[in-house]
Every structure is written in C-alpha cells, then in structure tokens.
Amino acid sequence: MTASLAELARYLPHLVLRTEPGDLEHYGRDWTRRWTPAPLAIALPGSIDEVQGIVRWANAHRVAIVPSGGRTGLSGGAVAAHGELVVSFDRMNKVLGFDAVDRTLTVQPGIALQAVHEAARGHGLMYPVDFGARGSCQIGGNIATNAGGIRVIRYGNTRQWIAGLKVVTGGGELLELNRGLVKNATGYDLRHLFVGSEGTLGLVVEATLALTEPPPPCNVMLFALPAMDALMRVFGECRRRLKLEAFEFFTDRALHHVVAHGAQNPFETASPYYVVTEFHENETEALAVFEHCLESGLVTDGVIAQSDAQAAALWKLREGITESLAKYRPYKNDISVRIAVVPDFLDAMQVLLTREYPDFDVVWFGHIGDGNLHINVVKPAHVSDADFIAQCETVTKRMAAILHAHGGSISAEHGIGLVKKPYLASARSEAEIALMRGMKRVFDPHGIMNPGKLFDP
Amino acid sequence: MTASLAELARYLPHLVLRTEPGDLEHYGRDWTRRWTPAPLAIALPGSIDEVQGIVRWANAHRVAIVPSGGRTGLSGGAVAAHGELVVSFDRMNKVLGFDAVDRTLTVQPGIALQAVHEAARGHGLMYPVDFGARGSCQIGGNIATNAGGIRVIRYGNTRQWIAGLKVVTGGGELLELNRGLVKNATGYDLRHLFVGSEGTLGLVVEATLALTEPPPPCNVMLFALPAMDALMRVFGECRRRLKLEAFEFFTDRALHHVVAHGAQNPFETASPYYVVTEFHENETEALAVFEHCLESGLVTDGVIAQSDAQAAALWKLREGITESLAKYRPYKNDISVRIAVVPDFLDAMQVLLTREYPDFDVVWFGHIGDGNLHINVVKPAHVSDADFIAQCETVTKRMAAILHAHGGSISAEHGIGLVKKPYLASARSEAEIALMRGMKRVFDPHGIMNPGKLFDP
Numbered sequence: 001m002t003a004s005l006a007e008l009a010r011y012l013p014h015l016v017l018r019t020e021p022g023d024l025e026h027y028g029r030d031w032t033r034r035w036t037p038a039p040l041a042i043a044l045p046g047s048i049d050e051v052q053g054i055v056r057w058a059n060a061h062r063v064a065i066v067p068s069g070g071r072t073g074l075s076g077g078a079v080a081a082h083g084e085l086v087v088s089f090d091r092m093n094k095v096l097g098f099d100a101v102d103r104t105l106t107v108q109p110g111i112a113l114q115a116v117h118e119a120a121r122g123h124g125l126m127y128p129v130d131f132g133a134r135g136s137c138q139i140g141g142n143i144a145t146n147a148g149g150i151r152v153i154r155y156g157n158t159r160q161w162i163a164g165l166k167v168v169t170g171g172g173e174l175l176e177l178n179r180g181l182v183k184n185a186t187g188y189d190l191r192h193l194f195v196g197s198e199g200t201l202g203l204v205v206e207a208t209l210a211l212t213e214p215p216p217p218c219n220v221m222l223f224a225l226p227a228m229d230a231l232m233r234v235f236g237e238c239r240r241r242l243k244l245e246a247f248e249f250f251t252d253r254a255l256h257h258v259v260a261h262g263a264q265n266p267f268e269t270a271s272p273y274y275v276v277t278e279f280h281e282n283e284t285e286a287l288a289v290f291e292h293c294l295e296s297g298l299v300t301d302g303v304i305a306q307s308d309a310q311a312a313a314l315w316k317l318r319e320g321i322t323e324s325l326a327k328y329r330p331y332k333n334d335i336s337v338r339i340a341v342v343p344d345f346l347d348a349m350q351v352l353l354t355r356e357y358p359d360f361d362v363v364w365f366g367h368i369g370d371g372n373l374h375i376n377v378v379k380p381a382h383v384s385d386a387d388f389i390a391q392c393e394t395v396t397k398r399m400a401a402i403l404h405a406h407g408g409s410i411s412a413e414h415g416i417g418l419v420k421k422p423y424l425a426s427a428r429s430e431a432e433i434a435l436m437r438g439m440k441r442v443f444d445p446h447g448i449m450n451p452g453k454l455f456d457p
Numbered sequence: 458m459t460a461s462l463a464e465l466a467r468y469l470p471h472l473v474l475r476t477e478p479g480d481l482e483h484y485g486r487d488w489t490r491r492w493t494p495a496p497l498a499i500a501l502p503g504s505i506d507e508v509q510g511i512v513r514w515a516n517a518h519r520v521a522i523v524p525s526g527g528r529t530g531l532s533g534g535a536v537a538a539h540g541e542l543v544v545s546f547d548r549m550n551k552v553l554g555f556d557a558v559d560r561t562l563t564v565q566p567g568i569a570l571q572a573v574h575e576a577a578r579g580h581g582l583m584y585p586v587d588f589g590a591r592g593s594c595q596i597g598g599n600i601a602t603n604a605g606g607i608r609v610i611r612y613g614n615t616r617q618w619i620a621g622l623k624v625v626t627g628g629g630e631l632l633e634l635n636r637g638l639v640k641n642a643t644g645y646d647l648r649h650l651f652v653g654s655e656g657t658l659g660l661v662v663e664a665t666l667a668l669t670e671p672p673p674p675c676n677v678m679l680f681a682l683p684a685m686d687a688l689m690r691v692f693g694e695c696r697r698r699l700k701l702e703a704f705e706f707f708t709d710r711a712l713h714h715v716v717a718h719g720a721q722n723p724f725e726t727a728s729p730y731y732v733v734t735e736f737h738e739n740e741t742e743a744l745a746v747f748e749h750c751l752e753s754g755l756v757t758d759g760v761i762a763q764s765d766a767q768a769a770a771l772w773k774l775r776e777g778i779t780e781s782l783a784k785y786r787p788y789k790n791d792i793s794v795r796i797a798v799v800p801d802f803l804d805a806m807q808v809l810l811t812r813e814y815p816d817f818d819v820v821w822f823g824h825i826g827d828g829n830l831h832i833n834v835v836k837p838a839h840v841s842d843a844d845f846i847a848q849c850e851t852v853t854k855r856m857a858a859i860l861h862a863h864g865g866s867i868s869a870e871h872g873i874g875l876v877k878k879p880y881l882a883s884a885r886s887e888a889e890i891a892l893m894r895g896m897k898r899v900f901d902p903h904g905i906m907n908p909g910k911l912f913d914p
Contacts, residue, residue, distance in 0.1 A: 101689065101797035102828075148640050157640065159649075160617070173888040182827040183605050183614065183793045183869035185653055186877075186884040187911050188893050192616075192649035196642055213697075232558065336640045340558035370639040371559075412640035420643075427643040431630040436645050438899035442892055454644050 004061040005041055008085075012053045016044040016091065027088055028080040030071040032419060033329075039066065039080035044091045048166065048174060048205045054087060055172045055203070058448045065448055067199035069141025070112065072133040074332060075417030077145065077198045077453050087203060089140050095119045096206070104163050104180050106208045109140025116209065125211035128155035132322060140204045146196035148413035150246050150319075153369035155212070157413070159195045164208035167194050170201060170444025180208045193439075198415050199450040201443040217281045218245055220311040221290065224271035224301040228343045231273050234298050235339075235368055241289050243280035248318045250274050250365035255317065257363060257378075261324035263316050266303050275368075276318045278311075321365050321376075330363070331377040331392040335403055336412035339371040345406045346373070352398055357391065359383075372412040375399075400426035416454045424455060461518040462498055465542075469510045473501040473548065484543045487528040487535040489876060490786075496523065496537035501548045505623065505631060505662045511544060512629045512660070515905045522905050524656035526598025527569065529590040531789060532874030534602065534655045534910050541908075544660060546597050552576045553663065561620050561637055563665045566597025573666065582668035585612035589779060597661045603653035605870035607703050607776075610826035612669070614870070616652045621665035624651050627658060627901025637665045650896075655872050656907040658900040674738045675702055677768040678747065681728035681758040685800045688730050691755050692796075692825055698746050700737035705775045707731050707822035712774065714820060714835075718781035720773050723760050732825070733775045735768075778822050778833075787820070788834040788849040792860055793869035796828040802863045803830070809855055814848065816840075829869040832856075857883035873911045881912060 009017055018027075019041045028037025040063065045051045058065050064084040071078045080086045089110030097106040098119070105119055105127065113127075113134040120127040129142065131149030141147075143165070147158045155161075164180040167190075177191035178184055194201060225231045235247060250258075252270050259265045279286065286304060293299040305311035337345045346364070353362055361378040377395070379388040400410050400423040410416075410423045424433060433455055440447070440457075447457050466474055475484075476498045485494020497520065502508045515522050521541040528535045537543045546567030554563040555576070562576055562584065570584075570591040577584040586599065588606030598604075600622070604615045612618075621637040624647075634648035635641055651658060682688045692704060707715075709727050716722045736743065743761060750756040762768035794802045803821070810819055818835040834852070836845040857867050857880040867873075867880045881890060890912055897904070897914075904914050 099795070099797050101693065102795050146642055146646075148642075152640065156617075159646075160613075169888075169892070173892075175886065175889055175892075177889075179864050180795050181793050181864075181866055181869075182796070183609065183824075183829045184866040184884070185603055185605075185868045185870050185872045186866055186881060187653070187655070187873060187890075188650055188658075188896060189603075189616075189653055190889060190892065193645055196644070196646055198644070201645075236558065336638050338556070338559050338637050339639070340556050367640075372640045407636050407638075409638055409641040409643055411642045412638075413642050415642045416644060424643060427641070429632065431626075432632055432634075432647060433644075435626070435630075435632075435647065435899055439645060439896060442895035442899060 002040065004063060008054070008057045011057055012050055014046070015050050015054070016046070018042040018044070027068055027086045030073040030076060030078040032074060032076045032079065035076060035079045035081040035418070037079070037081060038083060039086045040083045042086045042088055044088050046091050048168070051087065051168050051203055051205050052172060052174060054085070055168050055170070058085060059172060059446050062446060063448065064451050066450055067140070067144065067203045069110065069138035069144070070133065070136040072137040073141065073145065073415065073417060074334070075411065075415045075419040077415050077417030077450070078141070079418060089138060092205070098123055102180055103211045104208045105211055106206065107139055108206060109204045110138050113137050113139060113142060120211045123211070126214040127161065127209055127211055129158050129161060132319065139207055139209070143195055143204050143207060144197065144199050145413070145415040148370070148372065150248060150367065152367060153247055154245050159192065161210045162191060162195055162207060163210045165191045165194055165204060166206035167202045167204050170446070170449040198417060198454050200440055200454050202449060215245055215280060218278050219281045219283065219286060220276065220278050220305040220314045221286060222266065222303045222314045222317065223275045223293070223299045224267050225273040225275060225299050226271060226297070228273065228346055230298040231275060231368065232343060234275065234293050237289055237293060238277055238279070239369070241285055242282060244277060244369065245280070246276070246278040247369040248276045248366070249368045250318055250321060251363060253361060253363045254321045254365045257324040258317055258320045261320060263320050264313055267301050271300055274317070276314055318365065321363065325363060325376050325378065328378045330379070331395070333375045333396060333399065334372070334412050334414045335375070335399065335408060335410055336370065336372045337403065337406050337408035339369065341406050341408065342368060342371055342373070345402065345408060348402050348406070349399065352402065357395065370412070396423065403427070418453060421455065459497065461520060465511070465514045468514055469507055471503070472507050472511070473503070475499040475501070484525055484545055485537040487530040487533060489531060489533045489536065492533060492536045492538040492875070494536070494538060495540060496543045497540045499543045499545055501545050503548050505625070508544065508625050508660055508662050509629060509631055511542070512625050512627070515542060516629060516903050519903060520905065521908050523907055524597070524601065524660045526567065526595035526601070527590065527593040529594040530598065530602065530872065530874060531791070532868065532872045532876040534872050534874030534907070535598070536875060546595060549662070555580055559637055560668045561665050562668055563663065564596055565663060566661045567595050570594050570596060570599060577668045580668070583671040584618065584666055584668055586615050586618060589776065596664055596666070600652055600661050600664060601654065601656050602870070602872040605827065605829065607705060607824065609824060610704055611702050616649065618667045619648060619652055619664060620667045622648045622651055622661060623663035624659045624661055627903070627906040655874060655911050657897055657911050659906060672702055672737060675735050676738045676740065676743060677733065677735050677762040677771045678743060679723065679760045679771045679774065680732045680750070680756040681724050682730040682732060682756050683728060683754070685730065685803055687755040688732060688825065689800060691732065691750050694746055694750060695734055695736070696826070698742055699739060701826065702735040702737070704732065704734045704826040705823070706825045707775055707778060708820060710818060711778045711820045711822045714781040715774055715777045718777060720777050721770055724758050728757055731774070733771055775822065778820065782820065782833050782835065785835045787836070788852070790832045790853060790856065791829070791869050791871045792832070792856065792865055792867055793827065793829045794860065794863050794865035796826065798863050798865065799825060799828055799830070802859065802865060805859050805863070806856065809859065814852065827869070853880065860884070875910060878910070878912065
C-alpha cells in the first residue's frame, strides 16, 4: 500500500478499500477491452461524507479519481489504466425515497437501472429510459453519459428525467442541484451540465428521478422495406398516425446474424431493410398504415404481433443483434445525424465501405426516429486481428469526416471517453472544446476528476 | 456620440445605431419600472456577423452589452441603466427554415413567440411553450430565461424544445450548439448552459426549435374547492384519470378582482380556491372525476365547458387576473416549491401575512402542477407608495427565508435579473454561485455581458 493510500485509510477508517489484483482488474475496466486495467486501488464509499473525504484526500495528494458505475460503457469512460483511484458506487445502491405527489424517486448512484424500473413499477409508475444493459449499468453512469436507448423517440434521454442531483465537485464541494423543482429560473443549470459530463467535473452521489405513467397497452409491427427512402416515408406515416413508443431499423446483414443465432425469420424473401415499431394499441389504424404502405410499395411485407409472445419474438430480431455479433468481437460505433440526413449519410458511408472495404461484413441498426445509427463490422476471416483493428481506425477517421460534413455526431449515446477522444473535434469546434477545458478547471481546479477522458487537459 | 460609439459606427458601417432619447428610454427598460433607463445607445444588428462585430468592439472598449428581446421581463434582466450598449434583435426576427422530417423550425432570436406559434401551425405542428406575453416577447428572451407558462405540466419549459442554438459568447466566438441532433453525447451540453443564463454568457443569435403534434380536442373544467388539501387531492385525481394540458389555481381574492374587471362568475357562493383545468376531451371520465370529487367533498361546485366560448370564458377567470390587477401596480413575485410542498409553504406564508401584514390584499394564483405560485399584493389605500414598497421588500426577504426552509426557489420562471439578485443565495448555495461566477469568466473574460444581472461580478 502506498503512503498516500495508507493515509486515506487512516483518514476514513470505515471506507472499504480494495487492492487485490482481481479487484483492480475487475473495477479497472469497462466493456471496452483495449486498455490494461492498472488502478491504484478501489474505494467503495458508503456515504456522501466518505465521497467528500475521498475527494479532499485526492486533491491533497493529486491522485486522479475514476468514478465507476456498472462499467458497461463502450467508450472507455470508466477505464482506470494509470494508477487512478477507482470510486465505485456498488455499496451506494439504495432507493432513498419516493414522492407520490411529485412522482419522483430518490436514489443512490450505484442502483442498477433495472432496480429503478422495478421501484417505479412498485408505485404504479415508470422510469422510461431503457436499454440492453439495464441489469448491470448504474444510474450514476446513465447520468454521466446522458444514456439514451430504445424509448428516446417518445421519452427523451436520461437528461429529461433528472429532477435533482447531488454531486461532489472535483473541488470537493457538495452541491444540491435543482432539488426536484419543476421550475427554477435561478441562473446556470448545473444539473444539466453534470448530465453527460462523463465524470470529469465531479461525482454524482444522489439523484432524484422523475417518473411517469406507464403507456397504455402496446402492439408491435415488423416491416420489410425495399429502400432507405421508403423507410423514411414509412417512419413519417407511422409517426403521424400512430403513437410510437419505438421505431427501430436494421439491415439484412443484421437479420442474417440474429437468425443464425437462433431467432425466427418471419419472412420468406430477403429485403434490404427491416423496421420494428411499437405503438399504443390501435389495430385498425395500424392495419390501415400497413395496407397503405404495402399498396404504395413502401413496404414489401409485414407482420403485426397477435400475442405477447409474438411481440417478444419480433423485438428479439432487433434486440438480439448485439448478442448475435458478440462472438466476433466486432468493430462498433454509435453515431447520429439529424433524422432527415440519415439517407444521405448512409449513402455516403455505403460508397466509402463498398469502395475501400469491400470484404467487410457491415451491420447497421438503430434508432431512426432519433437519427441514431449503430454500425458493427465483423472481421473477415482472412484479415489478421491487427490489420482489422488498423483498418477500423481508418474507418472511424473517415466516418468522422463524413459525419462532420453531414452535421452529425461521432457519439450519439456512448459518450467520448477514451475511445472517441481523437474524434471529438469532428463534432465540437475548437472554441467549444477550449470552453469545456475552462469549465473543467472551474469545477476541478487540480484536474483530479477522470483526467484524460473526453479531452486532454 | 462618444468616441467609442463613433468607432463602432465606422467599424460596422451598416449597423443600425440609435441614440435618440425616446429610443434610449424605450429600449433601456423592461416591464419592471424601477430603474431609470440610461443606455449608451441601441444597436440593431441585421446579421450574426454584425453581432460578432459588436462583441469584438465591446471587448476592445470594455463597453457592457445588454441583450434585448421583447423586454416583457419582470426581473429587470433586460434593463440598461448604466451606459450599456443595448443589442436589440428587433431586426433579426425571421423564420429561417423548417424541416418536416426533424420537425424543427429554425428562427432568428427576435421573432415573437406568437409568430413562432403561427409558423408551426402553418406546418400542421405546434410549438408548445405559451404564456400571456406571447405577442410581445421574443424567442431569444424566452431562451435566456427558460420561459415556462401554462402548458409546462404537459410540455415542460423552453429548455425542452431547443434542438440547436447559435450563440456569440462574451469572448466573441460563434458557437453552433447541438445543431438539431436528438442524441449527441460529446461532452458538456453548452446549449443547456445558455438556456436560462439571462444574457450573462453571450447572445443567442439563432435557434432551432423542436415542434410537436397539436393535442387532440380539449375540454375545460372549473372547480370550486373548500381547502388547499382538497385541491391537491383533486390534482392527483385529475392527473391520474385525465390527460392534462393545464391545471391552474387561483384564490377567491383573484376571482374578486377578475370579476370586478368584467369577467363572469359562474358560481353563486364563494369558495377559498378555484381550479381551471384543460384536458384531452373525455366527457364521460371528466364527469366521473367531477362527481367523485363532489361526493367526497373535495369540490363544492363545478362547470364543464359546453362550447368553445364557454371554455374561453372559464380560462378568462385565470388568464385575466394579471390584467385585472395591473391598474394597482401590485407587488409581484413568482416562486416555486416541490409540488408536494405547496400546502405547507402556503400555510407558512399565510401565517406570516396574516400576522404581519393583515391589511394587505394578497392574490395567489399559478401552476399547481409545476409547484409554481404567483403572489400579487395590492397596496392598501391608506399606505403610502414608499411605505408599501418598503414593506414588500420585507415580504420578499421573509418569503425567501420561508422558501429556503421549504427547499423552494425565489424564481420559478421570471429569472433573477436585478430584482431578485439580493435573494439568489436563498435558492443557490454560495458554492454554486462561486462556480457560476467562474463559468461566466470562462465565457466572458472581460465581463461585458449583461454585468450586474444574476449576480455581481
């Protein structure tokens, strides 16, 4: 144990500290596997006071802190590879309160998203942010990355559901931000600044989440579509005539993989694009939309779920994609453009990929209604791991340039972390990045909070 | 003309500059009437380039800038009383574009809120932020104060509808923030920082507004209620069973004034509280709610509008309050607490007012579903103007303390400006205010942007 760590143990005698190699490895990395975990130690505070104590100690000894949630991130935002102290919220994972009038749930940052869902459901309400990692990810990490997912088209991102936040800044101050108020016009909204700040300004130590009513009964449709333009028109039609809860697309290559992994293909012939959409139950209108789209040639085939089991099977075609690709350890990226720009962007990417990387197995899927596309590339068998990684770096570089030209973003919902840091300037101007650096210095004068993530100091 | 102003005229030869006394008076003040307007001059830029030029000149000459919209503010945020250059956006008031797929409207900052409503309606969509000053207020000012209004309960504040912002910082940089993206996880969200910053960080020079579908046909109900606790229970019932577009309350004193001003009182006997609620048309359920509330003694009387004219007449009882009081030039304040805390807060205020200011005519109304209450006090005839103003200052001071104890905010939607600056510390901690000062220095290194508003440098 280093001298400074021994002092931390003396200073906070009840703080749980771990330094075993297995813990350093476990807590030092996230779902990216690019960096070798090498934290100084793992601190598992049990209270806000302990978090403040840790930050004071870290400032005194100039030790870097990596805030740590469920570490399901894909951008390396929670990686500790340079002797940082990982501050894990695994022990601060409780529901602290529920207010039936304000419809808010107050929680500690280490609570899993799924536990938030269950607590809300227990009160007849819903916390509507949802995505695949729900069982492992923690609400503190969701806030740090402004997590999105499959319901953003109706409910927005995490940001929209944060009624109040307690944070400890890099300077060690405990701030109570917004305190659950609906309206509060009293200067800069620091709550919104912390949402999406990736642990670089401070640590989220408590959150008050707004809840809402669960949706009415929903139904699920699957469409097969001949072209991207048709897909955009079907989106317009569905959005206008149905109350959408989700509108997700994927390509034929995605369907290929998810079917190879065991899902059932309801179609006999292949189509370039597919859509799964969930909407407030309205069988008549849904059938009318489907028939209109079929007659107009916008869709070539379709299925409306007739049971919950069939709805789940249709969703499986979209939600099973990531898992079906996992064994290939594919290249992944998560980008966004304005919704109207999706077809042009995909065209430009298709030109690039066909010309430069003709043997890449490219899988697209994502949230059309948010302009958010996920790209996965499976390594061709004849290409070595090293060559594949090198080629994918050039894909990212070129995609960043295409995104820049299309007014898009190199990170829709995964965050910047370490993985996308080299490409931040494709989405944010030099002036913006300089201002972000200046703001970080205000909140974190000694630069101890997750240094090297988002941007270099 | 001062030497520096002459240089501005030379530097930007097409800039419209006004220095006539009538203009200085007109553009130097807002709806508050406490300060004597004394700006240096009024600049009316016609382009973003001109705005940037003004900011460069202002930095070089250390001239303070007051950004100016419709000046309908009630907190003095747009007052220019110390030789500032007022930058009015009256000439930058156009719709620049509409995107049907993204459902966004791009506008210049000087466009009136009502013109935004009309432009959205022209495309079959709705910009849902709405309040009484719609004809005069400008969208740039709405953004600078995160304006709220009567539809927040369903649609949220202005913040929620800003898909992109172009701003010129105090340092003179043009930033394009978020560019209309739905998802964009690329670091600190500067767009949200500018929303509600009251012109202290820079000038909003363009906004991309998200639009939504208009609501289905709505109906309006008016309730008479015996007590605040009953009102909160009726709110819970209505929110659970109806799709609320608005839920507004007012007191018997408010009804007295609005009826004296010409509105029609539909009730024969007086009640302490009244509620106007608008909801998605559902006559059966609305009647069931009403009957349940009547049987439980939660309401003592009620009306459901049977025509658009009757709906308008019911709304008039709430929306006509401010106008009915205008001739008295009442003391006004706009505060918020968590929704659940409204009854306790009102009790505490009632104790204070009854004990210390027994002859004050106190009128409460506001947005219960947002925890946002407006207080108006009419001067008793026997009290002098000066005494009344002095007494009202002590009311504000004591109310700020009561708000602080109840976790509330001294400004729900009017902003801090000059009027509430002495009370900012009741809603935000010293640490938060210090961080806000630090952030201002990052965006506005020479302190030229609306100095003295929100907080002192």
